[in-house]
């Protein structure tokens with residue numbers, strides 16, 4: 001406000017211009033607060049963005065494809081993304097970075113680790129808040145499930161997962177990351193029929209991105225050590 005007053009005196013701005021600048025500042029501040037809230041509500045944990053994703057560490061990736069996904073068009077089209085590859089190759093980083101970009105575009109995002117999602121579903125089921133929780137999982141613009149098919153889940157949880165995936169199918173996006181090949185995902189479900197129904201919906205029209213190579217965790221430790229010297 002003070003800065004704007006000084007600016008208007010120095011540049012002899014008329015009252016209308018001064019007011020419209022103030023209004024624009026207020027709108028900008030609101031927009032920033034809104035994005036910060038969306039990022040907080042997504043529960044990403046560690047802040048991993050495209051700005052701190054080094055493409056030279058994953059030269060095989062199609063940068064154009066990643067940048068296009070970061071525009072959020074896949075969300076408006078209800079498409080999924082599946083990131084598969086060995087440990088430490090950047091799957092979680094990319095999933096969070098794309099989620100982060102989605103928040104910047106105003107989309108609501110929820111980030112869950114596979115096992116954490118099912119622990120919370122069971123908790124909600126036992127304390128009577130399951131409908132509210134399922135509703136949240138079904139209606140956010142983008143749902144990210146990290147470490148998909150990490151370990152076996154029971155019948156109840158696979159039914160919860162089916163209802164989420166089925167309700168979102170074709171209209172609301174899901175990003176999955178996994179270090180298991182998609183051909184192994186079937187094995188974590190107790191019932192092959194539900195498994196087939198879930199996996200078929202998840203894979204249909206999803207952008208599949210294969211990550212490769214050695215774990216970058218070691219490289220990162222070396223880089224950080226060098227920076228500390």
Ligand SMILES: Nc1ncnc2c1ncn2[C@@H]1O[C@H](COP(=O)(O)OP(=O)(O)OP(=O)(O)O)[C@@H](O)[C@H]1O
Pocket residue numbers: 048052053054055056057058085086087088089090091092093094147177178179216217220
């Ligand atoms: N291209 C990259 N540029 C910068 N940092 C990267 C890159 N790829 C990975 N990292 C960093 O390396 C670490 C491991 O990456 P990440 O957690 O995304 O791997 P992951 O594929 O999800 O592994 P896991 O299967 O074990 O969960 C993280 O700290 C991440 O920020």
Ligand SMILES: [Mg+2]
Pocket residue numbers: 091092093146147177
């Ligand atoms: Mg990961």
